[in-house]
Amino acid sequence: xxxxxxxxxRDFVQACxxxxxxxxxxxxxLALDATLAELRPLARERGLxxxxxxxxxxxxxxxxxxxxxxLEEAGRSYLGPAAMNCAAPDQPNMISLLQQGRPxxxxxxxQPLADGRLRSCFAMTEPAxxxxxxxxxxxxxxxxxxxxxxxxxxxxxxxxxxxxxxAIVLAQTEEGPTQFIVDMDTPGMGLVRSIRSSDPxxxxxxxxxxxxxxxxxxxxxxxxxxxxxxxxxxxxEPARLSHCMRLAGRARRALELAQDHxxxxxxxxxxxxxxxxxxxxxxxxxIDLYASRLMVADCAARMDAGQPVxxxxxxxKVFVSEALNRVADRAAQMAGAHGMDEEAPIxxxxxxxxxxxxxxxxxxxxxxxxxxxFLKRRQAPDPRGDR
Ligand SMILES: Cc1cc2nc3c(=O)[nH]c(=O)nc-3n(C[C@H](O)[C@H](O)[C@H](O)COP(=O)(O)OP(=O)(O)OC[C@H]3O[C@@H](n4cnc5c(N)ncnc54)[C@H](O)[C@@H]3O)c2cc1C
Numbered sequence: 173x174x175x176x177x178x179x180x181x182r183d184f185v186q187a188c189x190x191x192x193x194x195x196x197x198x199x200x201x202l203a204l205d206a207t208l209a210e211l212r213p214l215a216r217e218r219g220l221x222x223x224x225x226x227x228x229x230x231x232x233x234x235x236x237x238x239x240x241x242x243l244e245e246a247g248r249s250y251l252g253p254a255a256m257n258c259a260a261p262d263q264p265n266m267i268s269l270l271q272q273g274r275p276x277x278x279x280x281x282x283q284p285l286a287d288g289r290l291r292s293c294f295a296m297t298e299p300a301x302x303x304x305x306x307x308x309x310x311x312x313x314x315x316x317x318x319x320x321x322x323x324x325x326x327x328x329x330x331x332x333x334x335x336x337x338x339a340i341v342l343a344q345t346e347e348g349p350t351q352f353i354v355d356m357d358t359p360g361m362g363l364v365r366s367i368r369s370s371d372p373x374x375x376x377x378x379x380x381x382x383x384x385x386x387x388x389x390x391x392x393x394x395x396x397x398x399x400x401x402x403x404x405x406x407x408x409e410p411a412r413l414s415h416c417m418r419l420a421g422r423a424r425r426a427l428e429l430a431q432d433h434x435x436x437x438x439x440x441x442x443x444x445x446x447x448x449x450x451x452x453x454x455x456x457x458x459i460d461l462y463a464s465r466l467m468v469a470d471c472a473a474r475m476d477a478g479q480p481v482x483x484x485x486x487x488x489k490v491f492v493s494e495a496l497n498r499v500a501d502r503a504a505q506m507a508g509a510h511g512m513d514e515e516a517p518i519x520x521x522x523x524x525x526x527x528x529x530x531x532x533x534x535x536x537x538x539x540x541x542x543x544x545x546f547l548k549r550r551q552a553p554d555p556r557g558d559r
Contacts (some may be wrong), residue, residue, distance in 0.1 A: 173227065174527035175238045178218050180253070182247035188214050189249035193513035195515055198370050201377040203332045204254075205291075208375070213254035222286055223255045224414070225266055229278075229286040236410075236472035240417050244465075247421025250524070257288055259418070261332045263409035265292045265340055270416045272395035272403055281338060281353060291376050295343045296404060298321035298325065299380075305340040305537045306400055307342075307349070314343035321345075321393075323352065323360070323386040330529075333379025334366050340394060340508030341383065347398030347529050351390055371524040373511060377523065409485045410475070412532035416468045416492040419528055420461060423496040423503075425504075426521040427457050432514070433510065444506070445505050453502040460495035467491055483545060494535060500525050 180280050188211060215221045223239050225231025239258075253259035269282040289331060297304055299494040302311040302325070305454030310456045312325025323343050330339070338363075341352045354361050360383060367378040395403050434444035444450050467488040467495070471481050498521040504511030511518045529535050 173232065175232065175234050176218075176242060178241040178245050180218060181220060181242045181256075182248075184215060184218050184255075185245060185249045187250045187384045189251040189255060191518075192251060193249060194503055198372040198515070198520070199377065200270055201366075202371065204251075204375060205335060206219040207251060208254050211251060212257065212533065213480055215256045220286075222388065224258050224263055224351030225270070225286050229266075229270075229283060231286065235321070236413070236475040237469065237544055238412075239467075240468055240472050243414060244421040244424070245416035249421070250426045251356060252421070253418050256348035258414070260411060261294045261392065262292055262375070263292055263414060264407050267410055268273045268294075268340060268351075268394065268403065268407050271406065274391075275489070276391070277353065277394065284337075285316045290337040291332055291335055292408075293330050293339045293376060293379070295327040295330045295333075295381055297327060297329050299328050302322075302326070303342075305534055310342060310345040310349055312346045313346045314352060316346075317387065321352065322389065323354065323383040325383050326380065327383075328335050328380040329367060329369065330379050330381055331374050332376030332502065333363055333381060334377040338377055339381065340559050341381075342400050343383075343402060343433070345397055349404075350397040350399045351394040351403055352392045354388055354392065356388065358386055358388060360384045360499060370418050370526050372520060373524060377395075378526060409481055410531060412489045413468060413471050413475070413481075413485055414531060415528060416464065416488055419496050419525060420468070422521050422524055423499040425455075426500045426503035426518045427454075427461070430454075430506040430511070437508075443505045450506060451504055457502045460499050463493040464488075464495045483542065486533065486542055490535045490538045492531075495526075497522075497525050497529060 178310055192207050212221065222231040223234045223242055227233040238374060243253065243258060246256050266285050269277060274281055285292055296307065298311055301309065303309045314321045314323045323341065325343060336356055338353055338355045341354050345350060362382050364380045364382045365412065367380060368377045434450050437444050471484045471488050474481050474484060503518050505520055507518050510516060513519055
């Protein structure tokens with residue numbers, strides 16, 4: 173099956189997604205779900221559905237290099253990635269289920285996610301003093317009971333929780349951190365509240381979950397008990413790279429809108445676009461986007477070649493999340509007061525991009541880890557390493 177082209181995704185976004193964007197979706201995940209239900213059949217008809225899963229699950233089976241431009245094009249609209257079923261958190265959850273799930277879990281959870289019949293979420297972060305940047309502070313406990321496990325704890329800022337059918341929950345066990353698949357209708361599992369994070373278009377919003385005497389069967393464990401943090405790490409590398417791809421599309425859209433504005437808007441007798449300081453902002457924004465794409469493309473090529481990208485994906489995440497925020501900030505500046513209208517697209521995109529500097533590892537955390545790693549390598553160089 174030939175991979176779809178960038179142009180095909182661009183046409184889909186232009187013809188189907190952008191016209192359906194609506195203020196009614198702001199912080200209303202169920203309204204967003206209704207629009208996505210209209211869009212997914214259209215994405216299927218155009219051969220764009222599920223680019224990131226193997227063909228045996230109905231996906232397009234694309235490699236990382238192939239998917240990068242498609243996810244960027246899809247990301248020009250907040251509706252694009254979810255319409256093509258390659259949005260977070262379902263996309264990384266599908267990868268976790270694919271890699272760590274048993275055949276029965278593939279049938280019960282992965283295939284319905286791939287078909288778009290269910291939504292899911294991934295629950296690791298906890299309110300203080302629980303796990304955040306430091307996952308070893310995990311407080312949610314799972315203890316063995318007859319025929320299964322009993323979970324107890326709280327999770328918050330869980331993207332996709334509103335309307336999800338199940339959560340992949342990270343909990344502490346005697347063996348160490350362990351992943352559990354918990355159906356949202358399990359007694360003792362509950363959505364306490366929906367959190368209005370600054371990004372208003374997350375599929376399934378963000379939620380706080382409480383697990384109270386929540387009993388799950390033995391077969392709810394995803395992967396091996398005790399390997400939860402290792403699995404979370406495996407999940408995060410591709411997840412953050414996919415975010416870089418999709419969100420580059422969001423930043424590009426803000427820049428396109430700002431460029432249109434400065435070409436139309438006049439000040440002191442000339443279009444804003446004729447002013448050198450405006451031209452410099454446009455140039456700097458394109459430089460940031462270009463550098464972001466190159467870093468993502470390098471990581472993607474390494475991943476397709478089966479090489480580790482622990483260091484590269486962390487560097488790309490720091491650079492791209494900050495570069496895209498700079499692009500959106502310049503777009504808002506060029507748009508003047510219009511860029512400050514919090515219901516207009518540029519300001520909404522800026523709000524969407526801001527938390528990317530925090531989730532998937534805050535910039536400071538990555539810098540601390542990268543700095544230590546590079547200095548350690550300097551002390552004890554790895555002859556195979558290139559830095
Ligand atoms: C929009 C959004 C969506 C999210 N979705 C999910 C989800 O679906 N599932 C999930 O489990 N979690 C999710 N999260 C949570 C996210 O993963 C955490 O916010 C992140 O891991 C940071 O944890 P924390 O908020 O507890 O911050 P803390 O750990 O309290 O850190 C606060 C700040 O301290 C600094 N800091 C922390 N550690 C270091 C260090 N070692 N060196 C230097 N500075 C440091 C950083 O600036 C950091 O931002 C989401 C968060 C947001 C905002």
